[in-house]
Amino acid sequence: MKIIIAGAGEVGTHLATLLSKEKQSIILMDEDEDKLNKLDGYFDLMTVHASPSSIASLKEVGVQDADLFIAVTPDESRNMTACMIAHNLGAHKTVARIDNYEYLLPKHQEFWKKLGIDSLIFPEMLAAKEIVDAVKMSWIRQWWEVRDGALVLIGVKLRAGAEILNIPFFELGGPDIPYHVVAIKRGHETIIPRGSDCIHENDIVYFMTKKEDIPYIRKIAGKEKYADVHRVMIMGGGRIAVRAANIIPSDMKLTIIESNRHQCNRLTELVDNKVMVINGDGRDLSLLVEEGLETTDAFVALTENSETNILACLTAKRMGVSKTVAKIENLDYIDMAEGLDIGTIINKKIIAASHIYQMMLDADVSNVKCLTLANADVAEFTVKEKAPVTRKAVKDLGLPKGVALGGLIRDGEGMLITGNTKIQAGDHVVVFCMGLMIKKIEKFF
Amino acid sequence: MINQKIIFRILGFLLYIEALMLLFCSAFGFYYHEDDNVAFTVAGGISILVGGLFSYLGRKAEKRFSRRDGYIIVSTSWIVFSLVGMLPYIISGYIPSVTDAFFETMSGFTTTGASILNNIESLPHGLLFWRSMTQWIGGLGIIFFTIAVLPIFGANGVQLFAAEATGPKHDKVHPRIEVTAKWIWSIYLGLTVVQTFLLSQGGMGWFDSVCHSLTTTATGGYSTRQASIAAYNSPYIEYVTILFMFLSGINFTLLFFLLFKGRVHKLLKDTEFRWYAGIVLSFTLVIAAVLAVQRGGDLEGSFREALFQVVSVQTTTGFMSADYTLWPPVLWFLISLLMYAGACAGSTSGAFKCIRIAMLFKLVRNEFLRIVHPNAIIPLRISGQVIHSKAKITLLAFFALYVGVVIGGWGVMVALGLDMTDAYGVVVSSIGNIGPALGTYGPAYSWAHMPDAAKWFSSFLMLIGRLELFSVLLLFTPGFWKKQ
Numbered sequence: 001m002k003i004i005i006a007g008a009g010e011v012g013t014h015l016a017t018l019l020s021k022e023k024q025s026i027i028l029m030d031e032d033e034d035k036l037n038k039l040d041g042y043f044d045l046m047t048v049h050a051s052p053s054s055i056a057s058l059k060e061v062g063v064q065d066a067d068l069f070i071a072v073t074p075d076e077s078r079n080m081t082a083c084m085i086a087h088n089l090g091a092h093k094t095v096a097r098i099d100n101y102e103y104l105l106p107k108h109q110e111f112w113k114k115l116g117i118d119s120l121i122f123p124e125m126l127a128a129k130e131i132v133d134a135v136k137m138s139w140i141r142q143w144w145e146v147r148d149g150a151l152v153l154i155g156v157k158l159r160a161g162a163e164i165l166n167i168p169f170f171e172l173g174g175p176d177i178p179y180h181v182v183a184i185k186r187g188h189e190t191i192i193p194r195g196s197d198c199i200h201e202n203d204i205v206y207f208m209t210k211k212e213d214i215p216y217i218r219k220i221a222g223k224e225k226y227a228d229v230h231r232v233m234i235m236g237g238g239r240i241a242v243r244a245a246n247i248i249p250s251d252m253k254l255t256i257i258e259s260n261r262h263q264c265n266r267l268t269e270l271v272d273n274k275v276m277v278i279n280g281d282g283r284d285l286s287l288l289v290e291e292g293l294e295t296t297d298a299f300v301a302l303t304e305n306s307e308t309n310i311l312a313c314l315t316a317k318r319m320g321v322s323k324t325v326a327k328i329e330n331l332d333y334i335d336m337a338e339g340l341d342i343g344t345i346i347n348k349k350i351i352a353a354s355h356i357y358q359m360m361l362d363a364d365v366s367n368v369k370c371l372t373l374a375n376a377d378v379a380e381f382t383v384k385e386k387a388p389v390t391r392k393a394v395k396d397l398g399l400p401k402g403v404a405l406g407g408l409i410r411d412g413e414g415m416l417i418t419g420n421t422k423i424q425a426g427d428h429v430v431v432f433c434m435g436l437m438i439k440k441i442e443k444f445f
Numbered sequence: 446m447i448n449q450k451i452i453f454r455i456l457g458f459l460l461y462i463e464a465l466m467l468l469f470c471s472a473f474g475f476y477y478h479e480d481d482n483v484a485f486t487v488a489g490g491i492s493i494l495v496g497g498l499f500s501y502l503g504r505k506a507e508k509r510f511s512r513r514d515g516y517i518i519v520s521t522s523w524i525v526f527s528l529v530g531m532l533p534y535i536i537s538g539y540i541p542s543v544t545d546a547f548f549e550t551m552s553g554f555t556t557t558g559a560s561i562l563n564n565i566e567s568l569p570h571g572l573l574f575w576r577s578m579t580q581w582i583g584g585l586g587i588i589f590f591t592i593a594v595l596p597i598f599g600a601n602g603v604q605l606f607a608a609e610a611t612g613p614k615h616d617k618v619h620p621r622i623e624v625t626a627k628w629i630w631s632i633y634l635g636l637t638v639v640q641t642f643l644l645s646q647g648g649m650g651w652f653d654s655v656c657h658s659l660t661t662t663a664t665g666g667y668s669t670r671q672a673s674i675a676a677y678n679s680p681y682i683e684y685v686t687i688l689f690m691f692l693s694g695i696n697f698t699l700l701f702f703l704l705f706k707g708r709v710h711k712l713l714k715d716t717e718f719r720w721y722a723g724i725v726l727s728f729t730l731v732i733a734a735v736l737a738v739q740r741g742g743d744l745e746g747s748f749r750e751a752l753f754q755v756v757s758v759q760t761t762t763g764f765m766s767a768d769y770t771l772w773p774p775v776l777w778f779l780i781s782l783l784m785y786a787g788a789c790a791g792s793t794s795g796a797f798k799c800i801r802i803a804m805l806f807k808l809v810r811n812e813f814l815r816i817v818h819p820n821a822i823i824p825l826r827i828s829g830q831v832i833h834s835k836a837k838i839t840l841l842a843f844f845a846l847y848v849g850v851v852i853g854g855w856g857v858m859v860a861l862g863l864d865m866t867d868a869y870g871v872v873v874s875s876i877g878n879i880g881p882a883l884g885t886y887g888p889a890y891s892w893a894h895m896p897d898a899a900k901w902f903s904s905f906l907m908l909i910g911r912l913e914l915f916s917v918l919l920l921f922t923p924g925f926w927k928k929q
Contacts, residue, residue: 046619
């Protein structure tokens with residue numbers, strides 16, 4: 001697959017290196033030669049020093065036979081221009097990164113298609129959604145809905161006191177239990193569990209379940225004393241904070257702390273009245289206490305500086321805030337932050353990249369998510385007529401190692417998959433797999 | 446720190462590949478009923494054994510390696526290849542001395558083409574083919590060959606490619622290194638096949654045609670005759686050889702665009718190609734004129750003789766159709782200048798490379814301009830692209846190092862007992878991977894009479910010249926081995 005990525009910024013670079021490891025033909029374009037030099041000679045991709053919105057250079061890199069053109073420069077209108085040119089030159093599919101919520105509205109989709117932009121991606125919006133999901137269910141670290149919530153995948157960290165610790169799965173109960181543990185993250189390792197494995201203290205466990213059974217999971221995970229979130233404090237009033245403020249449920253009180261006065265003034269124009277905007281340094285503890293940190297239920301650190309975010313979250317934790325969310329752009333810090341017990345970690349690069357990765361896969365895969373904490377992907381496949389997966393019961397399929405089938409949705413009804421389940425054509429199956437194995441298991445569906 | 450296991454593992458793999466090549470050559474012994482098939486079979490066996498030992502030492506290796514590991518792999522793979530590659534010569538008894546056999550093999554893999562053999566025709570076919578084959582594999586590089594045929598390096602291949610490839614810039618014809626390698630090797634193979642056909646039509650036997658084509662496209666210069674191309678005494682063969690030496694001196698990426706995309710413009714507008722063609726043309730004309738005057742008018746003969754020698758030296762091939770040391774001494778000087786030049790980056794040729802000459806020339810010209818216009822921003826353009834200052838610094842450092850190594854090497858060679866002129870010629874010729882040198886190491890002589898120590902030193906110079914100085918010399922810097 002030939003993929004051209006325009007813009008060697010954070011998202012572009014991350015995506016290019018991710019895909020090049022997957023043996024895709026990647027061409028990365030940027031006008032800044034220094035950014036490209038860092039990659040050339042280390043990764044198996046081609047870098048081209050040229051403007052992504054120049055017709056001549058797009059022709060030069062062979063956009064006419066590109067399968068996917070991704071524009072992720074910092075400038076939204078430039079991305080759109082580049083996509084339009086690429087589409088008209090013959091690129092199969094185009095994706096543009098945007099900064100404007102308005103463009104994302106479904107009623108405008110046709111319009112963008114007509115112009116030659118097949119998909120739009122708004123990383124800040126996706127990040128804001130993750131934050132709000134994390135805050136809504138404060139005891140859950142990661143939350144992912146399949147098919148409008150027919151099934152959900154949740155990641156929970158289990159501590160001492162949870163009911164299901166140290167019991168092998170086969171003793172936990174057979175096919176009747178209303179959940180399926182698809183993966184366990186223990187230390188740096190991600191495990192796809194078998195019957196003889198059991199959950200240890202401090203594991204992050206990924207449950208696949210139906211929405212109505214979530215309270216049951218909360219009970220067995222020993223999380224019942226977690227308070228619901230009513231007050232949220234966000235540190236750093238950037239674009240993600242604005243988007244989060246706009247989609248947060250109305251029963252939550254939100255405070256945004258921003259150190260730049262000019263940005264504070266802008267914030268008051270962008271968010272509604274219920275949001276309190278405070279000008280000050282989020283690292284100033286007395287300021288936080290004054291603004292009610294102790295009565296805050298969730299603390300979200302979204303400054304540009306990953307270190308600040310981590311430290312601020314730790315401080316908030318110590319002051320008694322039960323849920324913390326940190327934006328960490330430095331990929332190497334993610335494992336460390338995880339070890340420091342920062343509840344949910346937001347990484348714009350991973351979010352955007354997994355979103356684009358999904359578009360790359362065949363149309364049968366309707367939904368893919370890279371889990372920030374575990375080195376794994378969750379994907380939703382629609383089973384084709386006569387697909388290999390329908391021939392035998394799940395336990396006899398001979399699926400590759402590191403793959404777990406979580407659940408399926410048949411006629412809008414979610415159900416969990418056990419060894420004896422027989423998958424039928426037309427089912428939507430949720431697959432959990434290690435690393436970037438989705439391409440390998442595609443053939444089963 | 447240094448991941449020894451992966452280094453062993455990869456070297457093990459490479460030795461398996463070399464074993465296959467060796468066993469292939471033993472087929473010639475059976476076909477021609479000669480006595481070298483045993484030598485190749487034994488050498489192949491040893492290669493497999495050592496490869497197996499290395500694979501054992503590198504079992505369960507972590508699959509990633511650092512930059513340091515990459516440089517160690519590239520340098521040691523060339524040395525290990527030469528050490529194993531010399532076995533057939535020794536075992537068969539045709540080159541009994543280890544020094545000579547190693548020299549001959551290293552001269553082969555680095556496509557230098559200097560030989561210690563005084564009676565090449567007496568060698569059996571298998572050994573002759575092996576000599577040519579070492580050059581053909583070394584032409585585009587051992588690592589690059591492996592990338593094209595086996596995907597054992599994975600994504601790390603890029604790092605190794607960067608350490609082995611020549612020239613200041615590494616172009617790719619496809620985003621993936623594996624596919625790039627396949628395309629470049631098919632061009633290489635195509636050139637070789639076409640040349641074989643053309644040579645065989647000119648009265649050269651099939652076996653000789655194949656061997657000469659292998660060493661021409663590799664710009665190596667090993668011949669199956671002691672007198673090199675001159676032995677055939679055929680203008681047709683000389684012109685065919687000139688054409689293919691010249692083509693192999695062009696950047697293969699440009700050849701790709703020319704052959705598969707029909708972009709003649711891209712070739713003609715390329716700064717490096719223009720310099721390359723310009724140097725060939727101007728040197729040929731001057732030398733041809735001098736020769737024609739001296740010989741009282743043989744225009745075609747003088748032109749052909751001049752062109753052959755100029756192309757052969759500039760592309761660092763080293764074939765000879767005449768002995769240039771018999772020319773007027775002023776022409777020796779021109780030839781020794783050409784030895785520095787080399788052809789294009791990204792081709793199979795060695796030495797300094799035309800792109801660097803072009804850059805250096807423009808850099809110096811810009812400095813003069815700057816004196817007159819102190820505030821002017823004067824860009825250094827190569828093929829229309831502005832070269833950034835980091836590349837300029839690398840270029841100057843490379844130039845300084847190149848000259849430094851030549852001077853230092855010259856001193857060492859003199860200390861080892863060579864005559865001043867001979868020593869200079871040998872060093873420039875070794876480091877530029879050319880083959881013939883000056884004086885008693887000129888085209889008419891073999892290098893057999895060189896002292897043993899000098900042969901080892903010359904082999905070393907060939908290797909650092911082939912890998913463009915930095916890749917090998919890096920291993921001799923204390924900082925490379927220091928724990929961070």
